[in-house]
Each structure stands twice: as structure tokens, then as C-alpha cells.
Amino acid sequence: MTTPRGPYAKTAAKRQQIIEAALAAYAEAGSRKVSVRDIAQRVGMTDAGILHHFGGREALLTAVLAARDAAGTEVYGDFEKADAGYADMLAQNAETPGLVKLFVDLAAAAAEPDHPAHDFFAERYDRFRSELATAIERKAAAPATGSEQPSEGGVPPGLTDPAWAARILIAATDGLQLQWLLNPEIDMAADVSRLAELLTAVAVRPAVD
Amino acid sequence: MTTPRGPYAKTAAKRQQIIEAALAAYAEAGSRKVSVRDIAQRVGMTDAGILHHFGGREALLTAVLAARDAAGTEVYGDFEKADAGYADMLAQNAETPGLVKLFVDLAAAAAEPDHPAHDFFAERYDRFRSELATAIERKAAAPATGSEQPSEGGVPPGLTDPAWAARILIAATDGLQLQWLLNPEIDMAADVSRLAELLTAVAVRPAVD
DNA sequence: GTCTATACCCGGATAGAC
DNA sequence: GTCTATCCGGGTATAGAC
Numbered sequence: 001m002t003t004p005r006g007p008y009a010k011t012a013a014k015r016q017q018i019i020e021a022a023l024a025a026y027a028e029a030g031s032r033k034v035s036v037r038d039i040a041q042r043v044g045m046t047d048a049g050i051l052h053h054f055g056g057r058e059a060l061l062t063a064v065l066a067a068r069d070a071a072g073t074e075v076y077g078d079f080e081k082a083d084a085g086y087a088d089m090l091a092q093n094a095e096t097p098g099l100v101k102l103f104v105d106l107a108a109a110a111a112e113p114d115h116p117a118h119d120f121f122a123e124r125y126d127r128f129r130s131e132l133a134t135a136i137e138r139k140a141a142a143p144a145t146g147s148e149q150p151s152e153g154g155v156p157p158g159l160t161d162p163a164w165a166a167r168i169l170i171a172a173t174d175g176l177q178l179q180w181l182l183n184p185e186i187d188m189a190a191d192v193s194r195l196a197e198l199l200t201a202v203a204v205r206p207a208v209d
Numbered sequence: 210m211t212t213p214r215g216p217y218a219k220t221a222a223k224r225q226q227i228i229e230a231a232l233a234a235y236a237e238a239g240s241r242k243v244s245v246r247d248i249a250q251r252v253g254m255t256d257a258g259i260l261h262h263f264g265g266r267e268a269l270l271t272a273v274l275a276a277r278d279a280a281g282t283e284v285y286g287d288f289e290k291a292d293a294g295y296a297d298m299l300a301q302n303a304e305t306p307g308l309v310k311l312f313v314d315l316a317a318a319a320a321e322p323d324h325p326a327h328d329f330f331a332e333r334y335d336r337f338r339s340e341l342a343t344a345i346e347r348k349a350a351a352p353a354t355g356s357e358q359p360s361e362g363g364v365p366p367g368l369t370d371p372a373w374a375a376r377i378l379i380a381a382t383d384g385l386q387l388q389w390l391l392n393p394e395i396d397m398a399a400d401v402s403r404l405a406e407l408l409t410a411v412a413v414r415p416a417v418d
Numbered sequence: 419g420t421c422t423a424t425a426c427c428c429g430g431a432t433a434g435a436c
Numbered sequence: 437g438t439c440t441a442t443c444c445g446g447g448t449a450t451a452g453a454c
Contacts, residue, residue, distance in 0.1 A: 011419080011420080014420085035445085035447085037446075045421075045422090046423080047446090047447080048422065049421050049422070051447085051448070052419095052420065053421095057447065097320065101317055104387075105317050105318075107391070108310055108314050109314075111240040111310055111391055112239075112241060121391050125388055126392075167385065167388065167400055168381050171381045171382075171383075171384025171400075172381045173384065174387055175380025175381055176376065176384075178316055178383055179380060179383075181320035182316070183331060186376065191373060191376055194373060195377055198407075202407065220437075244428080244429060244430085246428090246429075246430095254438090254439075255439060256429080257439060257441085258438065258439050258440090260432090262438090266430065266431090420453105421453085422452090423450105423451090423453090425448105426450100427446105427447090427448080427449100428446090428448100429444105429445090429447105430444090430445090430446105431443085431444080431445100432443080433440105433442085434439105434441090434442100435439090436438085
């Protein structure tokens with residue numbers, strides 16, 4: 001990382017402190033607006049102080065999401081074990097609507113190619129997609145390892161692409177978060193688990209005979 | 210259509226004109242920001258003039274999405290024929306990233322219960338879910354009507370709930386729009402068609418024998 | 419190197435003139 | 437009813453105090 005005027009010891013600590021304040025702010029805010037000034041107040045600073053540490057509001061928020069990602073993979077591991085961890089992570093997300101909203105917001109904003117967070121999101125999705133695809137592929141190769149065995153059957157052969165399954169699973173996850181934000185009765189974890197089950201079951205086709 | 214007669218005639222016309230200008234602005238803007246002032250300029254007005262006709266920015270944008278919905282159902286019909294129309298509609302969306310972004314943006318913002326667009330989105334999703342569920346159920350009851358026949362098979366029986374399938378299909382659609390905004394190489398229509406095929410194929414289980 | 423003070427611009431809202 | 441004039445809040449850029 002070639003930061004212009006690099007963060008040194010003390011700076012890194014401050015950055016961390018600011019990120020934590022921002023996380024807290026969003027967690028508390030439900031789905032209300034959070035301004036940079038709000039975050040600044042939490043750390044006893046002015047907005048310009050924060051701007052100094054990050055390059056701007058978007059960069060700060062990107063760092064927040066990156067931190068959340070890091071915390072997540074620390075707890076749930078990488079996406080290698082997509083079966084158990086994935087649903088748990090979703091259930092965990094349901095605890096912090098503010099952060100879910102931040103994620104959706106930023107992701108949409110990052111669509112613009114020269115947005116500060118564009119690369120972060122593009123890379124993040126690329127990573128998730130390939131990791132998930134690998135996991136699905138592996139699981140398909142070794143079926144019936146757990147308490148249940150998916151009964152394979154005559155599903156059209158065009159439906160077995162792991163890369164496609166990964167895109168769909170991630171998409172459904174994001175989309176369900178949206179529906180859940182609007183209607184909290186939806187059980188994201190259950191719905192997604194079911195889809196994951198179906199997708200891996202479909203991918204299980206050693207030979208159609 | 211109510212005939213433009215009476216004291217509100219001019220107002221309604223102005224509203225329509227503004228909505229069309231906004232649609233055009235978003236369509237042109239790619240995924241860049243669109244301010245109320247931008248829209249105002251297009252109709253030769255000031256921003257305050259526009260805000261007078263709708264109650265605020267959010268209300269205007271809600272009206273824009275509602276208009277787009279109306280235009281969409283006019284062309285593609287309701288979701289009764291979820292097979293053909295759905296993918297086409299998605300492909301059509303791919304032509305206007307600005308509007309897709311607007312949708313995602315607003316939907317996220319509408320999560321807050323007292324957001325002006327909250328009711329609109331909540332109701333919209335309720336409607337779509339139930340319409341799609343009905344369509345899937347119907348299609349499952351009468352399989353193999355077209356050029357292809359889904360080969361039904363031994364998929365776990367817990368996976369046949371039409372309501373669930375509808376939630377998933379919509380979620381995947383929204384989520385893919387997000388991924389597509391970040392990476393335009395993704396073929397939303399193809400991916401979703403494939404999922405729809407799978408979901409209806411799975412729902413096709415007249416009797417497991 | 420780190421931060422505050424300040425000043426700027428843009429965007430949305432509001433009151434009141436026509 | 438419609439819009440102009442004005443205000444206020446949020447993000448950003450710069451200068452300089454510590």
C-alpha cells in the first residue's frame with residue numbers, strides 16, 4: 001500500500017478508533033442518516049480531522065465495510081465452509097440493519113466506475129464468487145457427508161454450473177436483505193439455506209447414467 | 210385516465226412532464242448523481258418549483274419509479290406470464306443503469322419505516338411476491354407447455370414452496386442487478402431465466418410416485 | 419504529522435411574493 | 437397555484453496552530 005503520507009503507529013490506532021465509532025454509529029442509527037460530523041463527535045474530533053485520516057466520506061465508509069468483512073471472516077472463516085457459516089453470518093447481519101443498509105447504499109453508489117469504493121466492491125464480489133463456486137464444486141464432488149443426503153435426479157444438465165450457482169446464491173442473499181429491510185418477518189437465513197441446499201443438490205451429478 | 214378537466218388539470222400535466230424529465234435524466238446519467246436542479250432545468254423550472262408539485266425529492270423519485278412500473282406492466286403485462294416477460298424486462302433494465310441504480314438506492318433508503326417511499330416499496334414487493342407465487346404454482350400444475358419440458362426428478366420435497374420460490378426469484382433479480390452494476394459483463398437475464406427454470410422445474414412435482 | 423478553524427459549494431427545504 | 441429568494445445542513449478544500 002502506497003499511501004501518500006502514510007499512516008504510522010499513532011495514525012493506525014486513530015483510524016481503528018474512528019472505524020469503530022463509525023460501526024457503532026451505523027449500528028445504532030437503525031437506518032437513519034449518519035454524517036461524518038456524527039462520527040467525528042463520537043471520537044471527540046471535528047469532521048476535518050477524520051478527513052485527514054481517510055480521503056473522504058466514501059473512503060471512510062469503505063474502510064468500515066472492509067473492517068466488518070475482516071471481522072466476519074475471522075469468525076466464520078473464508079467461504080470454504082459455505083454450508084454452516086453462510087447462514088449464520090446472515091443471521092448475524094440481521095442484528096445490525098444499519099450496517100446492512102450501509103452495505104446496500106455503498107454498493108449502489110460504487111457502481112460508478114470512478115467511485116472510491118468501486119474497486120473494493122468489484123474485487124470483493126469477484127472473490128466471493130470464486131470462493132463460493134469452489135466450495136459448491138467441492139461439495140458436489142463429495143455428496144452426502146452430513147446428516148442428510150440430497151437425492152439427485154433428472155434436472156436439466158445446463159443447470160450445474162458452479163459459477164452460476166455462486167452468482168445466484170450471492171444475489172439471493174443481497175436481495176433478501178433488501179426484502180428483509182422492508183419486511184423484517186422474512187427469515188433470510190432459512191430462505192438462503194434452502195436455496196443453497198437446492199443448488200448444491202443440483203450440482204451433485206457425478207454421472208447422469 | 211381521468212380527463213384533464215377542472216382546477217387540477219394543469220398540475221397533473223406538469224407532474225407528468227416532470228416525471229418524464231426525471232426518467233430521461235436518470236436514463237442519461239448512467240450511474241451519476243441526479244439533482245432536483247438537473248431535472249428542473251430540463252423542464253425550464255427551478256428546483257423549488259418541482260418540490261412544490263411533489264412533497265420533496267424522495268416523493269418525486271417514488272413517483273418516477275411508480276411510473277416506470279406502470280409502463281413496464283403495460284408492456285409486459287402483470288406477472289401472470291412470468292416466464293417470457295420476466296427475463297425480457299430484465300434485459301430491458303440493462304439498457305438504463307441509471308434507473309436500476311435509482312431503484313436500488315431508493316429501496317435501500319426506504320427501509321426506514323417513516324421514509325416517504327416505504328409504503329410504496331413494501332406494497333410493491335408484497336404484490337410481486339404473491340403474483341409470482343401464483344404464476345409459479347400455475348406453471349407447476351401444467352408443465353411442458355412450450356418448446357421444452359423440464360425433467361422432474363427426486364428433489365427434496367421441502368423445496369417446492371411457491372412462496373419461497375417467488376421470494377428467491379425476486380431476491381436473485383435484485384441482487385444480480387447489484388452485481389451487474391458493478392460488473393456489466395454479467396448477463397442478468399440469462400442467469401435469472403436459468404433460475405426460474407430450475408425453480409419451476411423443482412415445483413413440478415404432481416406426485417413423487 | 420495531526421488536528422482545528424474556516425470558508426466554500428452544492429443540494430434540499432421553506433416562506434412568501436406574484 | 438406557481439415560482440423566486442433565502443436558508444440550512446452536509447461534504448470538501450485549504451491554512452496554519454500544535
